[in-house]
Amino acid sequence: MDALIIAAGFGSRLAELSPSKPMTPVAGVPLIEIGVRQAMQAGVTRVVVVTGHQADLLEGFLADLSMRAGIEIVPVRLTNWSTPNGHxxxxxxxxxxxxxxxxxxxxxxxxxxxxxxxxxHRPDCAVTLAVDRRIDNPLVDPEDATWVKMDDDGMITAIGKTIAPYDAVDCGAFLATPDLARAIHEAIAEGKPGSLSDGMQRLADAGRAGTMDIDDAWWMDVDDPRAHALAEELAPWHLARTFADIGVPAGE
Incomplete structure (x- = not known):
């Protein structure tokens, strides 16, 4: 299976730490490398990375990472990387x-x-989103989180940053079918900006957006200096297997 990693945006809230958000190091390892290696550990055999801001820097790093990690990494450069993430x-x-x-x-x-x-994967779902029902998770930034409302069967009924009420938070990992990209394109044709959530909501309205509860598993969105400081402290503990592959000691 392929993995698709979105790495095109500016990352303004981490700009004081790094000129490139995906190149921002955690425990000395760039976020993009952590993501690629985690995808590999999950069973992915090829990685597609969408680049944009600081594309030359990132693509040069990805070429080296591909050789070091032993996996094909395909960069896809987005010319207008200021567009919503659905693009x-x-x-x-x-x-x-x-x-x-x-x-x-x-x-x-x-x-x-x-x-x-x-x-x-379920035949009736065009996309399955990993969700965290711990809506009071202290590692989640409520001002930046994407929230999810579900029915009794775990199917998404609403998704977005401003919805209420909600049942869970979007963890930022999806099992997607080709229908997701088509749904985003259709949402744009209807006048939506083209965010990933626009496509997800269109699939939710059709009853085709499922969820996977992560239960008590650990995850983080490293989106600002506060989250980065927490990641520096916590990641070596929780990602011991990933860091071991790179030669970084586990947390002590």
Missing amino acids: SVMAGATRCDGNYLLMMADHMFDADILERLIHE
């Missing part, structure tokens, strides 16, 4: 073969989350 999904999905694991470059996960998600 990155549409660009990257053209290079993915069938269903794919969709990830955000600034998210980190317990290995179990991605491993489980790859096997969560």
Whole structure:
């Protein structure tokens, strides 16, 4: 299976730490490398990375990482990287073969989350989203989180940053089919800006957006200096397997 990692945006809230959000190091390892290696551990055999801001820097690093990690990494450069993130999904999905694991470059996960998600495909779902029902999770920034409302069967009924009420938070990892990119394109045709959530809501309205509860597994969105400081402290503990592959000691 392929993984598609979105890494095109500016990342303004981390700009004081790094000129490139996906290149921002956690425990000395760039976020994009952590993401690629976590995808590999989940069973991914090829990674597509959508680049944009600081594309030359990032693509040069990805070429080296591909050789070091022993996996094909395909960069797809987005010319207008200021567009909503759904445009990155549409660009990257053209290079993915069938269903794919969709990830955000600034998210980190317990290995179990991605491993489980790859096997969560249901014929009636065009996309399955990893969700955290711990809506009071102290690692979640409520001002930036994408919230999810579900029915009794775990199907998404609403998704977005401003919805209320809600049942869970979007963890930033998806098992996607080609229908997700088509749904984003259709949402744009209807006048939507083209965010990933626009496409997700369209699929939710059709009853085709499912969820996977991560239970008590660990994850983080490294989106600002506060989250980065927490990631520096927590990631070596929770991502011991990932860091071991790179030669970084586990947390002590």
